[in-house]
Amino acid sequence: MTDVRLPTVNVEEKLFQNRYRVDADRAHIRIREQAACGRCAAKPCIVCCPAGCWRLEDGKVDVVVDGCLECGTCRVVCAPGNVDWDYPRGGYGILFKFG
Amino acid sequence: MSEKFDFIVVGAGPAGNAAAYTLAKAGVSVLQIERGETPGTKNVQGAILYAHALEELIPDFRSRAPLERNVIEQRMWLMDEGQACTGVSYRDDGFTQAPGNRYTIIRSRFDRWFSEEVQKAGAMVINETTVTGLLKDEAGKVIGVKTERAGGEIHADAVILADGVNALVGQRAGLRKDIKPEHAALAVKETLFLSKEIIDERFGVTDGQGVVIEIAGRITHGMVGTGFLYTNKDSIAIGIGCMLSDLSQRAIAPYQLLEGMKRHPMVKPLIAGAEMKEYAAHLIPEGGYKAVPKLYGNGWMMVGDSAGLVNGVHREGSNLAMTSGRLAAQTLIELKGRGAKFDAKVLAAYKAKLDDSYVMKDMKKYAEVPGFMHGNPHVLDAYPSLLNNAAREMLMVDGVDKRTKQKRILAQVREKRSLLGLLGDAYRFWRAFR
Numbered sequence: 001m002t003d004v005r006l007p008t009v010n011v012e013e014k015l016f017q018n019r020y021r022v023d024a025d026r027a028h029i030r031i032r033e034q035a036a037c038g039r040c041a042a043k044p045c046i047v048c049c050p051a052g053c054w055r056l057e058d059g060k061v062d063v064v065v066d067g068c069l070e071c072g073t074c075r076v077v078c079a080p081g082n083v084d085w086d087y088p089r090g091g092y093g094i095l096f097k098f099g
Numbered sequence: 100m101s102e103k104f105d106f107i108v109v110g111a112g113p114a115g116n117a118a119a120y121t122l123a124k125a126g127v128s129v130l131q132i133e134r135g136e137t138p139g140t141k142n143v144q145g146a147i148l149y150a151h152a153l154e155e156l157i158p159d160f161r162s163r164a165p166l167e168r169n170v171i172e173q174r175m176w177l178m179d180e181g182q183a184c185t186g187v188s189y190r191d192d193g194f195t196q197a198p199g200n201r202y203t204i205i206r207s208r209f210d211r212w213f214s215e216e217v218q219k220a221g222a223m224v225i226n227e228t229t230v231t232g233l234l235k236d237e238a239g240k241v242i243g244v245k246t247e248r249a250g251g252e253i254h255a256d257a258v259i260l261a262d263g264v265n266a267l268v269g270q271r272a273g274l275r276k277d278i279k280p281e282h283a284a285l286a287v288k289e290t291l292f293l294s295k296e297i298i299d300e301r302f303g304v305t306d307g308q309g310v311v312i313e314i315a316g317r318i319t320h321g322m323v324g325t326g327f328l329y330t331n332k333d334s335i336a337i338g339i340g341c342m343l344s345d346l347s348q349r350a351i352a353p354y355q356l357l358e359g360m361k362r363h364p365m366v367k368p369l370i371a372g373a374e375m376k377e378y379a380a381h382l383i384p385e386g387g388y389k390a391v392p393k394l395y396g397n398g399w400m401m402v403g404d405s406a407g408l409v410n411g412v413h414r415e416g417s418n419l420a421m422t423s424g425r426l427a428a429q430t431l432i433e434l435k436g437r438g439a440k441f442d443a444k445v446l447a448a449y450k451a452k453l454d455d456s457y458v459m460k461d462m463k464k465y466a467e468v469p470g471f472m473h474g475n476p477h478v479l480d481a482y483p484s485l486l487n488n489a490a491r492e493m494l495m496v497d498g499v500d501k502r503t504k505q506k507r508i509l510a511q512v513r514e515k516r517s518l519l520g521l522l523g524d525a526y527r528f529w530r531a532f533r
Binding site: 051 | 134135136139140141142143144146205206207208210226227228229246247248264265267277278279280283285287289290320334336343346347350351352353354355356357358359362375376377378379380381382
């Protein structure tokens with residue numbers, strides 16, 4: 001593929017504009033088995049998540065769902081099916097003002 | 100809650116609302132369950148509302164629904180990643196006089212209004228409640244839903260699943276498989292606020308007229324996808340989507356594409372000075388006809404995004420959602436009138452209605468397109484560049500004669516695609532889109 005010139009973006013700044021009702025201590029997305037993430041070279045969850053919820057922490061894949069946009073990308077893009085993905089409890093999570 | 104309704108609708112997007120509205124209007128008892136705080140708070144779309152599908156349900160919606168702008172102009176841009184852009188546009192001010200054909204909408208506002216209409220029609224709507232599974236009898240027939248609420252099992256004669264692209268309810272009940280990355284487009288979108296006057300001026304419109312711009316080309320860096328820019332009353336919706344399999348393979352984040360598009364010189368002045376007030380993301384089921392799951396079974400039907408009913412070529416989805424919701428509901432009403440059981444055999448009537456409508460006819464027409472795009476991503480990459488280069492060559496007046504310029508253009512084309520490649524592309528394109 002030809003040259004790719006892509007800008008760097010601070011996603012957190014974007015998420016700051018959104019409205020959420022965070023369900024503290026009740027993450028709706030969980031990693032099933034950390035070892036499977038260790039075996040995955042591509043880690044498409046980290047690349048593709050539009051809210052930047054997935055990252056590497058001390059070499060381990062970690063997910064923090066507070067800014068989640070509930071799109072489903074991480075679940076769909078995870079080839080080994082290692083993402084335990086649920087909707088948040090009713091009324092919690094992202095509350096789109098415009099949608 | 101230990102209650103029994105005639106029918107339950109899961110989800111309050113366009114498909115679910117169309118279904119619940121149709122059922123309620125027919126006087127049957129219907130419960131609609133929505134996980135958002137209010138209908139619309141979980142829903143994301145560009146958004147264009149195609150009038151015809153809603154008109155079937157609410158003929159006078161134009162005077163009552165929260166519509167943004169009446170779309171009178173569509174621009175299609177093929178962008179180079181740098182500075183160039185070739186485009187065509189169709190504008191018809193006649194759309195202002197005749198009943199509007201399509202409108203821009205803000206989904207959270209529109210969905211809330213639609214839900215109020217559903218409730219006025221007599222449906223019971225419960226918000227802030229997530230459906231966690233389906234109830235089945237010994238024979239495997241769906242007889243209701245489970246919710247997360249204590250004792251939250253509710254019975255019904257049949258359930259319409261309108262829970263959207265992630266379709267968790269159907270998946271967990273084993274009614275369909277999860278969507279594949281090569282069948283899902285991931286779109287990100289920002290809502291940018293500007294005054295109504297500035298939007299009118301920048302887009303050359305007045306009196307509630309709107310412009311939509313669809314964008315393809317190097318902005319997606321050779322991946323299958325498109326961008327859009329829609330004018331609302333006092334905001335602009337701007338977004339871009341690419342197939343998830345492409346983003347994953349190329350290791351590109353969707354917001355990087357959006358940022359790149361916002362900085363393109365064709366786009367930048369249109370959104371200059373705007374205030375970003377929301378950033379959203381959503382998956383779009385773009386697998387087309389071949390990826391449509393089984394649409395009905397014993398006691399259940401699937402409608403809208405959860406059924407994969409999106410016409411990716413024409414950027415239509417919410418109209419297919421509303422029509423499928425309406426047809427599913429009409430099927431139930433007819434069967435109830437005949438006193439029939441709601442098993443798979445009789446619910447096949449829903450599929451027959453869909454097949455007979457534009458929904459499945461259009462899905463079938465473009466059945467080969469997703470596969471074609473997946474196998475030929477260069478059509479969205481090489482050709483826009485070639486087109487822009489050709490335009491540049493011909494429009495640059497510099498003392499070089501036109502035949503020489505024509506030869507240069509052809510040489511560029513031959514360099515990117517062999518003659519056989521060109522013919523092959525043309526043939527495959529024709530086969531997929533005919």
